Amino acid sequence: MGLTKQEFAILSEKVLDMVEADSAEVRLQETEDLQVRSANNDVTSNGFIDRFQIGITVSYGKRSASIEINQTEDEAIRDAVKKVEAMGKLAPEDPEHLPPVEPGEYLTPITFSEATAAMTPEEALAQVRPVIEQSRAAGVESAGYLERSVGSSALANTNGLFIHQQSTGVKFSVTARAAEGRGSGWASAQATDLANFDPAPVGEKAIQKALASRNAKERKAGRTTVVLEAPAVRDLLSILSWNLGQRGFDEGRSFLNGLVGDDGELIGKQLFGENATLYSDPLYEPAPCGVHSDGIPREKTMWIENGVVKNLMVPRYWAQKNGTDPVPWPGNLIMPGEGKSTEELIAGVEDGVLITRLWYLRQVQPQTLLYTGLTRDGTFAIKNGRVVGPVNNFRFNESPANVLKNIVASGKQERVLGSESDSPAHVPALVVKDFNLSSVSEAS
């Protein structure tokens, strides 16, 4: 582990020099992961994983092919280049093929921390140990996962592009379960820098939720006001972001087609509530991200501002065809909040449900972006502005588009993990009205 930027540049050039095709792109990635997984208050598995990956794409005119390998011997790379060139020559012409990306201007966010990179196996275990000991002391069974990752990547091509970025990350999630009373609680944290990371309060939060969610009472399914904690919000916003593509909209197969009026106009139209804003920014300090998407520079991009759609993702080919600029896929998601505490959000709800986390989200109806999924690990009834006790879990059938229309209030932004995505996000808890809790789940 630990090749320098200059070494990445040399190795990129070395691979590109082997290529005889018209043009080529090389992608290099070096990663080192430390993993500690636990269940039933003991470590169950773990890992120290060292990887190197080489990706090569070659093009002959509009014919192209790609290969990925992980062996660094000269012979292995030569074989890979030969193979991918043979594939590229045989591939049919793709009318939408474009030459490699031209070099651009790239932002320089701080995505690397020496302290995170220096973590040892013993230190990774030491991060998890207090949570396990807390759980034992509280009489609950905890299951958790800590992962520390260190990575360096480079993208280079025959147009002279060379981008290098280093990154670190540490994430932790834990589920505490109380056997008596079938309680369950979950919490998580994620950071770039180890200095901003502490699993102990995460464990404490999960334990408290587990104890508080014992002996859940029955509550019927139905549309209701919900307080979605930040992990649930980030899942729904991730789903929404995956579906904000210009091409799908232009082709008439996006949920957005059903939202615009007869004029067919989308950009600048108020489709969601005035309190719904979503943007991305690689330089956003609490949750920085990669500086490019396939070589296209990422910059601060407003997707939805005060309920108005401002931008959609535009692939290079689609941009060229329509005479616009490409807009890369986001590397992070940021939703500003009102800064209210969860208690303040609850205080504004007369009758509703507090939801810790969502699970198993799957698309049911692409036309409306209807997704189904379930609540888990801490679901509570709210009456007259306070939590009155745990209730059963629910299956929901709801569209993130409806959620953005129905935001009543928002909390303080948090960097947490979701069930569907671990990419950086900084989002608040939300109070959402008319959320469709479709059926009861017996799971606890």
Add this chain to the structure above:
Amino acid sequence: MQRRDWLKGVSVTGMGLLSSRWVTTVEAATLVSEKFPALADLALSYASSLGASFADFHVMQTDSESLFAREEMVQGVNADSRLGCSVRVIVNGAWGFAAGENLSEEAVKKMTAAAVALARGQAGWRAHPVEIESLPAYDGSWEMPIEIDPFTIPLEEKVGQLLGINRSALGAGANFCSSYLRAVRERKWLANSFGTRISQSRVRINPGFSVTVTDPRQGGFASRESFLPPRAAGYEHLCDWKSVEEASLAVEQAKEKMAAPSVTAGKKDIVIAPSNLWLTIHETVGHPTELDRALGYEANYAGTSFCTPEKLDTLRYGSEIVNIFADRTADQGLSTIGWDDDGVQTAGKEFPIIKDGIFRNYQMALGQAALIGREGGSNGCAYADGYDSVPLQRMPNISLQPGRDDGVTVESLIADVEDGIYVDGRGSWSIDQQRYNFQFTAQVFHKITNGKLDGMYKDVAYQGNSVDFWNACDGLGGKDTYELGGAFNCGKGQPGQGAPVSHGAVPARFRQINILNTAEESGRKVASKCECSGGGTAWA
């Protein structure tokens, strides 16, 4: 070879000299490498010297190829090859694991030391020591039988197949069509401290397509995906696939679906085709009967299970006609293999999960059977999805057995439904973390009226509780209706791993299942009466 060796001979400032300064120091490793026994001996003896009571050493190479075509364009021609090794140890009753792509002696020693450090670091605060059963020592090899190696088929032929599908769909009126073909060869070499030395190889293939028709005036669209499942097979799997005909049919069905009446929510009898039921089996029987889940090992991710150990041999999981068996030996089964990744031989380890409706056994990996007092040890269900993954308990092939009456067909099952739905093709799927509440959709929902197909419905999902659902089963097709479906990538674990698994099924009838109208669920108003004629669908 160390990564910096790659730089040897390269002047840091002399980029122009690079092309003539390649250094080839180490032979490219393959799975027949003579190096492996020596590396294994090094890893196992070094682990032992560091205090390991058990160790194993895996080498894995996964080669894959994927092709993607959109309309008349081929937009993805990709190959992937990953080779590496791992060391797994038990030290003082704790697991440790490390892996990397570097097959040098130095790297193997480093990863062995890291695995031992991760195990040793639990000393003093571990509550329950890991204990595993002894396994026989095997010295053997196993190769999945295939007829045509997909990696030897010329690219032009494979691409031609995809473009043929797309042209057929476009010719039938699709606005969009995408098709794909994925093939994987997985080679594994395993040595462990019981004395086992095993080499294995298997191949799997996954073809498919999706067609979409749009209605710009209404802002509507409908899609229909192909039904051919992935298989542990060679290119011969595609030979009998009437893909061009299916693409054309899919377009007709997508059009019909878009114009179909919206279903009325409520209880209905449903008949489910194997093309859809395999996934329901996977979610409602496969995952709940993983012992590691039932014991809490997956609590932080995939979840636990309603199917807890005290229910063994007592839970009425389904009606008396329901028999669901597990194996890793089925022909073309995606989970089929000679030995699992713990080194347990799979032949002879087949087992019933549900027999005559009663829950009879769990899927288990090394060291798990004793946790519930079962004799006989692991039933061969360990799998690691790559050189860099620790073996986990993963699903064997889990299949619904045919009914006792061989004469029962899907038509005869439908004939006994007055007002219901015939469910065909895999749609979306979701189930809670203890596997009670599920909700599934499909590619096509055929309306059944008085025992006959009567057009289609749209906006349909079926939802229920796993045990209630299987107890509502009152009809199963005979052995001639059995089909093998499956998933190329079933997810589990932290970090996540994908596993291929097959599920055989016959068409089955279920009484009074909860049907949802997904348009209503989304908050859209549904027209009380459709102006369109649904039209009939003939049996192929």
